[in-house]
Amino acid sequence: MRTAYSVETVRAAERELMARLPEGALMQRAAAGLAAVCAGLLRRRRGRVYGARVVLLVGPGDNGGDALYAGARLARRGAAVTAVPMDPERMHAGGLAALRAAGGRAAGTLPQRADLVVDGLLGIGGRGGLRPAAAALVERIPPGVPVVAVDLPSGVDADTGEVAGPAVTAEVTVTFGAYKPGLLIDPGASRAGALHLVDIGLELPEPEVEALQHADVAGLLPEPTASSDKYRRGVVGIVAGSAQYPGAAVLAVAGALRGGAGAVRYVGPAADSVLARHPETLIGPGRVQAWVIGPGLGEGRAGEVADLLAQDTAVLVDADGLRGLDPAVLRARTAPTLLTPHAGEAAALLGVSRESVEAGRLAAVRRLAERYGAAVLLKGSTTLVASAGGRPVRVNPTGTPWLATAGSGDVLSGLAGSLLAGGLSGADAGAVGAYLHGLAARRTGGPLLAQQVAEALPAAWRDATHP
Ligand SMILES: NC(=O)C1=CN([C@@H]2O[C@H](COP(=O)(O)OP(=O)(O)OC[C@H]3O[C@@H](n4cnc5c(N)ncnc54)[C@H](OP(=O)(O)O)[C@@H]3O)[C@@H](O)[C@H]2O)[C@@H](O)CC1
């Protein structure tokens, strides 16, 4: 599990550790880790550190201090290091002295020729959009030169991943003590590049955000045993499709058939289309361990949604099924409930604009889970899964923007419903479903069809369980 912590939590852990260590020890640990990553990058790019031109963008706080001390280490190895301050009156004094002592220099303008830029403008002390002096430096970073961000790319909000205005786009982010949520959640995540965590010895409580990895997924996936039969593996029921959208039913069933349930039951007007593509499907009402309702349902079917929510069975509600949901009904349920909106559907459920959901995805998914008393999977670039009750929000590390194609969400709802039927909790079914769905899409690559994502699910399952 990759875990991430809020600025407040990191600061508290930092204070606690600093009280037990000599002054400046943490910054030296951070700078040593940062310099090692920079040196590795320079060696890969140009064979050696000696003679490399390194530019440090230096902010007024300790983030700039880290950059200066790391710059001093690189200068001692023969790099030509130039520090460019955001504010020449406010630079970490000890760091600047160390850089000068090692042969580095400070300059008023950003050199246009460089082998590496180190972004030490702002770390966890950054607030709001970059002020003009910082924004001007970021905009002058020469194109094509790799950037290593110190702790996080300047301009990215550490707690949320929000980006207001200009921000650094890094090739690598070297972060200290703990990942920050903004490094895992878009738009911040796509600014951060490859992540490198430097352990500085912080002791941390429960995380704010967590990302599953292969081993976590393998531990959650239901695998059949010698005593399994199709009913014990779970039956998932799919209520999807309409005369207008029969394809949604076919795709939801395609996902469900590859999600580990022992059988898939379809209820709705697209039975002929479903059977033509998936002869394995059971047709018509019957007993299930979990229902999926919503994909391609069209208008006027709220009664079917209400009927399923009234049953004491796990339910996943997606797409058209999400319209007009009553929080009180959902909160009263005791069986698992999983809602899988995209940003537009989430906005309607919260009564806010789509833009505000997209700009603040972490807050939106938390609010939805609290308001509806259910697990919520918010789709889009970095899918998030929250459960009611304040557990860490799961951020999905797999996926590709190629998934933004019609019908891929239908495959996901069938898949996650199948996992629910296999006995996973709402949040686990959502997180594991999104993980496999994203892996399958990456395996498929290129301009992909939703049905290809479904077809790649067994291979994604094998990748996660037998890496
Ligand atoms: N945590 C740890 O364990 C360790 C942390 N370490 C390092 O310390 C870093 C945190 O340092 P920090 O607290 O000094 O804050 P930092 O990020 O340098 O920025 C604050 C300065 O920026 C300014 N400023 C703010 N917003 C701005 C904006 N939008 N646009 C422009 N300017 C803005 C703000 O100005 P002010 O508001 O005061 O005028 C203030 O001067 C952390 O990220 C890590 O790198 C490691 O060394 C050791 C272990």
Ligand SMILES: Nc1ncnc2c1ncn2[C@@H]1O[C@H](COP(=O)(O)OP(=O)(O)O)[C@@H](O)[C@H]1O
């Ligand atoms: N920019 C993006 N990057 C990564 N994944 C995305 C992006 N946009 C959409 N997706 C994923 O694609 C799928 C689209 O689902 P959805 O919006 O319900 O589409 P549909 O209703 O056509 O099936 C979701 O899994 C979502 O997370």
Ligand SMILES: [K+]
């Ligand atoms: K930075």
